[in-house]
Amino acid sequence: MPHIVVLGAGVIGLSSALRVQAQGHAVTIVARDFPSGSEIIDAQNQINYTSPWGGAHNRLVPPTNAAEDREHGMSVRTFDYMYAIQARYPEAGITLMKGIEYIxxxxxxxxxxxxxxxxxxxxxxxxxxxxxxxxPQGVNWGCEYDTWCVNPMVYCSFLLRRFAILGGSVLRREVRDPREVFSWDFEAGPVDVLINASGNGFGDENMFITRGQTCLVANPCSVTVTRQNADGSWTFCVPRGFDGGTIIGGTKEPDNWDPNPSIEVRKELLRKFAATYPQILDRNGNFTVMKDVVGRRPTRKGGMRVENETVDGDKRIIHAYGLGGRGYELSWGLADVVAQLLDEHLNGTSAPPYVSESKSKL
Ligand SMILES: Cc1cc2nc3c(=O)[nH]c(=O)nc-3n(C[C@H](O)[C@H](O)[C@H](O)COP(=O)(O)OP(=O)(O)OC[C@H]3O[C@@H](n4cnc5c(N)ncnc54)[C@H](O)[C@@H]3O)c2cc1C
Structure with missing residues (x-):
C-alpha cells in the first residue's frame, strides 16, 4: 500500500489527508502545529499557523477569468462536502446560514x-x-444566498479526529526542507509521495502574507454579512457556531508583519459593522469584546500552487499551498485535485474528479 505523507495540519493538510486516505493509502500527517482549543492557541507563537485565525465563511465571488472559474469550481465542491458533512456529523463545527453581501x-x-x-x-x-x-445607507447592491460558516478549531479538530479513527498516523515535527521527510523511518514504510500543505511553501518567491486584524465578540449572529466599501476596505461578520462567538472584521494588509492588534483599528471595525448591521448589538447597543485577532493569510502571486514536482531525481512532491484568504472555502475542491494528481502519479490514470461524501469513507 503506498505511503503518503502530508506536511501540514491546517485546513488544507487535514482535508487533503482525509481525501487521499479515502483512496485507500496509508497516510501520515507531519506538522509543527495541530488544531487545539482556540482559547489556548498562542496568538504570537502560532501566528504563522493561519487556520485558527480564519473567519471562516464561504462567500460569493463571481468568477471573471479562467483562474477564478477554477476557484469557483473548487468552492462549489467544498460547498457540497460541507453540506454533506454537516448533515452526517452535526458536531463537526459547521453551521449552515444565509450569507448577505453588500457592495x-x-x-x-x-x-x-x-x-x-x-x-x-x-x-x-x-x-x-x-x-x-x-x-444599509451607502450600499448600492446587495444579495443573499445559502452558505456555511465553520468554527475553525472545532472543525479542524473534527477533521483530525476523523483522520485518526480511520487509521491515519500523526507526527509533530518541524522540518527545514520537505525533502528531509523522505529519509525518515516510518511504521508505514518509506514515503512514496509527500503532499506539501505547509501554507507558505518553502522559499517560494511568489509567496507573501496578507495581515488580517479582526475582533472576536460574544454577540451572537445568525447570518454572515460582508460589505465591500468604496474605499477598498471590508466590513464583515462571521458567526462561529458552537459557542465560538462572532468574528468582526477585518483588514487585508499585504506584507504587514506586525503581530500586534491595534485598538484604534478594533474600534473602527466595530463602529463600521454596527452601522452596517445593528441587529448584532445587545439590548444596550453594545458589543462584548472577547479578544483581538491577527492572522497572516498565505497569499501567492499568480494564485495557489497545486502541482506535481519531482526533486532530487526521484522524490515526488505534490504542492498544495498559497490559499490566501480562501483556504476554508476551497479546501475540499483542492483536496479533490490533490487526489487526482496523486492517482495520476501512482496509477497513470486519473481518479474521478469528484467523489461525493457519501461515497468517500469520511
Ligand atoms: C483574518 C483572516 C480571516 C480569514 N477568513 C477566511 C474565511 O472567511 N474563509 C476562508 O476560506 N478563509 C479565510 N481565511 C484564510 C484561511 O484561514 C487560510 O487560507 C487557511 O487557514 C490556510 O490553511 P493552510 O492549511 O494552507 O495553512 P496553515 O493553516 O497555516 O497550516 C500550515 C500547516 O503547515 C505546518 N508547517 C508549516 N511549516 C512547517 C515546517 N517548517 N515544519 C513542519 N510543519 C510546518 C504548520 O504547522 C501547519 O500545520 C482567513 C485568514 C485570516 C488571517
Whole structure:
C-alpha cells in the first residue's frame, strides 16, 4: 500500500489527508502545529499557523477569468462536502446560514448577476437580489444566498479526529526542507509521495502574507454579512457556531508583519459593522469584546500552487499551498485535485474528479 505523507495540519493538510486516505493509502500527517482549543492557541507563537485565525465563511465571488472559474469550481465542491458533512456529523463545527453581501461600488460581475444566472451558472442555492429598501445607507447592491460558516478549531479538530479513527498516523515535527521527510523511518514504510500543505511553501518567491486584524465578540449572529466599501476596505461578520462567538472584521494588509492588534483599528471595525448591521448589538447597543485577532493569510502571486514536482531525481512532491484568504472555502475542491494528481502519479490514470461524501469513507 503506498505511503503518503502530508506536511501540514491546517485546513488544507487535514482535508487533503482525509481525501487521499479515502483512496485507500496509508497516510501520515507531519506538522509543527495541530488544531487545539482556540482559547489556548498562542496568538504570537502560532501566528504563522493561519487556520485558527480564519473567519471562516464561504462567500460569493463571481468568477471573471479562467483562474477564478477554477476557484469557483473548487468552492462549489467544498460547498457540497460541507453540506454533506454537516448533515452526517452535526458536531463537526459547521453551521449552515444565509450569507448577505453588500457592495458600495459593485463591479460589472456583480451588477450583471441575475437570480437565474446565480442558480444555473454559479450553482448557488437560495440566491436573491436585495431591493434598495433592504440595503444599509451607502450600499448600492446587495444579495443573499445559502452558505456555511465553520468554527475553525472545532472543525479542524473534527477533521483530525476523523483522520485518526480511520487509521491515519500523526507526527509533530518541524522540518527545514520537505525533502528531509523522505529519509525518515516510518511504521508505514518509506514515503512514496509527500503532499506539501505547509501554507507558505518553502522559499517560494511568489509567496507573501496578507495581515488580517479582526475582533472576536460574544454577540451572537445568525447570518454572515460582508460589505465591500468604496474605499477598498471590508466590513464583515462571521458567526462561529458552537459557542465560538462572532468574528468582526477585518483588514487585508499585504506584507504587514506586525503581530500586534491595534485598538484604534478594533474600534473602527466595530463602529463600521454596527452601522452596517445593528441587529448584532445587545439590548444596550453594545458589543462584548472577547479578544483581538491577527492572522497572516498565505497569499501567492499568480494564485495557489497545486502541482506535481519531482526533486532530487526521484522524490515526488505534490504542492498544495498559497490559499490566501480562501483556504476554508476551497479546501475540499483542492483536496479533490490533490487526489487526482496523486492517482495520476501512482496509477497513470486519473481518479474521478469528484467523489461525493457519501461515497468517500469520511
Ligand atoms: C483574518 C483572516 C480571516 C480569514 N477568513 C477566511 C474565511 O472567511 N474563509 C476562508 O476560506 N478563509 C479565510 N481565511 C484564510 C484561511 O484561514 C487560510 O487560507 C487557511 O487557514 C490556510 O490553511 P493552510 O492549511 O494552507 O495553512 P496553515 O493553516 O497555516 O497550516 C500550515 C500547516 O503547515 C505546518 N508547517 C508549516 N511549516 C512547517 C515546517 N517548517 N515544519 C513542519 N510543519 C510546518 C504548520 O504547522 C501547519 O500545520 C482567513 C485568514 C485570516 C488571517
Amino acid at each position: 458600495e461600488n459593485p463591479s460589472d460581475a456583480y451588477r450583471s448577476l441575475t437570480e437565474e444566472k446565480a442558480r444555473k451558472q454559479l450553482g448557488m442555492l437560495g440566491f436573491k437580489l436585495l431591493s434598495r429598501r433592504d440595503l
